[in-house]
Every structure is written in C-alpha cells, then in structure tokens.
Amino acid sequence: MRIGIADYKISQAPNNLITVGLGSCIGTLIYDERSGIGGLSHIMLPDSRPFEKRSTVNAAKFANLALPKMVDEMKRQIRFPHFKAKIVGGANMFNFDNNTQNVGARNIMAVEETLKQLRIPIIAKHVGGSNGQTMVADLETFQVMVRIVHQETVYL
Template identity: 70%
Template sequence: MQMTMNPKQVEVRIGIAEYKISQAPNQLLTVGLGSCIGTIIYDEQTKIGGLSHVMLPDSKPFASRPGLNPAKFADLALPLMVAEMNKKIPHPHFKAKIVGGANMFNFKTSSTSQNIGARNSAAVKATLQKLKIPLVASHVGGNSGQTMVVDLNTFQVTVKIVHQKTVYL
C-alpha cells in the first residue's frame, strides 16, 4: 500500500522527546523509534490526534534536575498532551496506538529491568490506563528501529521497520 498525501495535507514531524497535536487532513510522523515509544492518541469525531515520542518511562529519578523536559517521559508527556487536547475537543472519545519499545542493546539477561524498551512500553500502557484511554493496537518489541506515520483522516498507523516489512495498524 502506497501512501499519498493530498495537496492540503501537511506532514507534521515529531522529534525525540517531543509531542505535537494536529488535525486531519495532516499526517503525524516520528522517526528513530528504537527503545522509545511513539503514542498516538486520537479522537475520531474531530480527527484530532496527538503524537508523543517518549524516551524514558519515569521522570521521578530525574525530578531534582533543572530544566527537565516533560515530553521525554511517559508519566509526564502523555497527561500533558491529553490535557492540551482536552482544551481543543469538547467531548473527547480518545483511543490510542503505540509503536516502538525495541530492545536495541541485546543485553544477555532475562530481566526486563535492563530492557528500556520493555519498561517504556509498560509505562506508556500504565499511563494510558490511568488516563482511561483504550489501547486499540500496538507494535512493540523486537530489536529494529521504526518510523511511525499516522494518517489523521483514518487513524491508520504505518510502521516502517528497518530492513523489514511495513506494518499497518
């Protein structure tokens, strides 16, 4: 399946430790999802979506550091993004999809404590649960980098995996 953009469609790029909110007909795109998690939160009625690219699961170990970027952490970025979206949408009915959480470093351990990708995935899922946002699809794990493209017209997520096939959620 080939993705084509209509002339009025804008591709909104989200960097690492950022989130952005946009509306159809735009697309949201983030690259470099290794152990990071890309989370799209979407309202079907308004076709408004927010895409977050978090690096770490929990901000608490870094709380005393000055200049903390909340968009870097699952426990801070998602609630902030949802609060911002709530200002734009009168009666939201959010749902979410997530991509990433790979084990990029192949530690020789069965413990997930060394696997930041698995910890990120668990933290995003827990945060979505706290926010009462259903997770309707995910493509997490593995050991390859991924690019995530979200069509805000349809809520289709295209996952381009390095040296592998493309997946559609």
Template identity: 55%
Template sequence: MVRLTDEVKVGISDYKISHAPNHIITVGLGSCIGTIVYDDRTKIGGLSHIMLPDSTAFAGKREIKIAKFADLAIPAMVEELNVKNHIPTYRLKAKIVGGASMFGFNSDQSGLNVGQRNIEAVEAILRQLRIPIVAKHVGGNIGRTMIVDLNDFTTTVRMVNREIIQI
C-alpha cells in the same frame, strides 16, 4: 503547487498535535515509544516520542523536558487535547509503536531494558487515563518509523529491511 496535506514531524522527546488531512510522523523509535492519542469525531490527534518511562529519578535535578517521559508527556498531551481542542478524554483512543530492546540485554536484566519499561509505562498511563489502546506494534529488537494518517487513524509502521505494516 498547493499541498493539501502537511507532514508534521515529531522529534525525540517531543509531542505535537495536529488534525486531518495532515499526517503526523516520528522516526527513530528504538527503545522509545511513539504514542498516538486520537479522536475520531474531530480527526485531531497528538503523537509523542517518549524516551524514558519515568521522571521521578530526575525530580529536583535541573528543569526536565516533559515530553521526554511517559509519566509526564502523555498526561500533558491529553490535557492539551482536552483544553485547547475541547476533546473529552472518553472519546480518545491510542496506538503505540516501539519499545524495542536495541542493545541485546538479557531479559533477566529487566532494569536495563528501557524498551520494555517504556512499553509498560505507556500502557499504565493510558490505563490510568482510561484511554484504550486499540493497536500496538511493540518489542522486538528493530527500530521503527511511525506515520499516522489523521483522516482515518491509519498507522503505518516501517522497519529497516522488513515489510511495511499497518495497525
């Protein structure tokens, strides 16, 4: 049996780029953020599973994994879309999923709320790159799975014991 569509899986602190007719998926989005950056014309998109908002505290330590941090992962993924896939940034758009507060910290302890810090970091990076966020499903206190159909950019969000939604 020939599969016409592949399911491309993106792990934690990773990103992958794929094209239609594939689906690209990441699971385990608690405080992490799934960010899909997509071009309608070529039907190519990159999905990142970002774990932390900012790499600066880790500078000078040992070698860091670019895909782990919002400030490094998104620009690297966009650069790959630009250079390897010849997609100009002005054609890109994004959707983001995740950023939950998984550990029940008070909102007064914002330094501890990694989910909210991840949301803010991803939104800021996309704004700096001039990539519009066309939909998002973020915050709350429940984990998510994100599945993107690269044929039409339909993004399905699954949550445990909750309805499945599309953004």
C-alpha cells in the same frame, strides 16, 4: 508534521504525524475520531522521578509526564473527547535479558500503565523486537504505518 525525539505535537485531519528513530523509544498516537484531532508523542524514558532534582525537565521525554500533558492540551480542543491510542516502538536495541536494563520493555510498561490511568484504550500496537521503526499516523483515517528497519511495513 514531524515529531522529534522527546517531543509531541497535536494536529488535525488531513495532516499526518510522523516520528522516526523509534528504537527503545515509544511513539504514542492518541486521537479522537469525531474531531479528527490527534497527538503523537515520542517518549524516550518511562519515568521522570529519577530526574526530579534537576532544575529543568523536558516533560515530553517521559511517559508519566508527556501523555497526561498532551491529553490535557487535546481536551482543551475537543468538547467531548473519546480518545483511543496506538503505540509503536519499545525495541530491545541492546539485547538485554532482563527488564531492568531493557529500556524498551520499561517504556512499553510505562506507556501502557499511563494510558490505563488516563482511561484511554490501546486499540493497536506494534511493540518490542530489536529493530528501529518509523511511525506515520494519518489523521484522516487514523491508520498508522510502521516502517521497520530490514522488515516489511506494518499497518495498524
């Protein structure tokens, strides 16, 4: 099942969840091993607050909105969830030296903080760098394959 930019999907084993084009964006897999249910979010931006005055905001675009929303949906499907997370992405695609301009670094911090607030431990991550990535999550094993542009594949 493919997840686009600024979107998330929830599925169950034996399905795979796939998102491509993770540059400064973050792919966040949240899963419950007992139920075999997982959700994958492709977050573009760290914080929705600068966009609050707009009439419509795509919650799936922002770390502070997408992750709580996805977790709430998953909780409706799982009786006693024990969530874990794996995150991928957050590259510095434009070689900015400071974190205020580096959207990737800000996305990493926002996802980590949101997961901390949700009390979901991050058990593996492949973040930073300067190359785009593709994330494939196997909901049977919860192994994540990370294909990195011009580099070797990594498994989490």
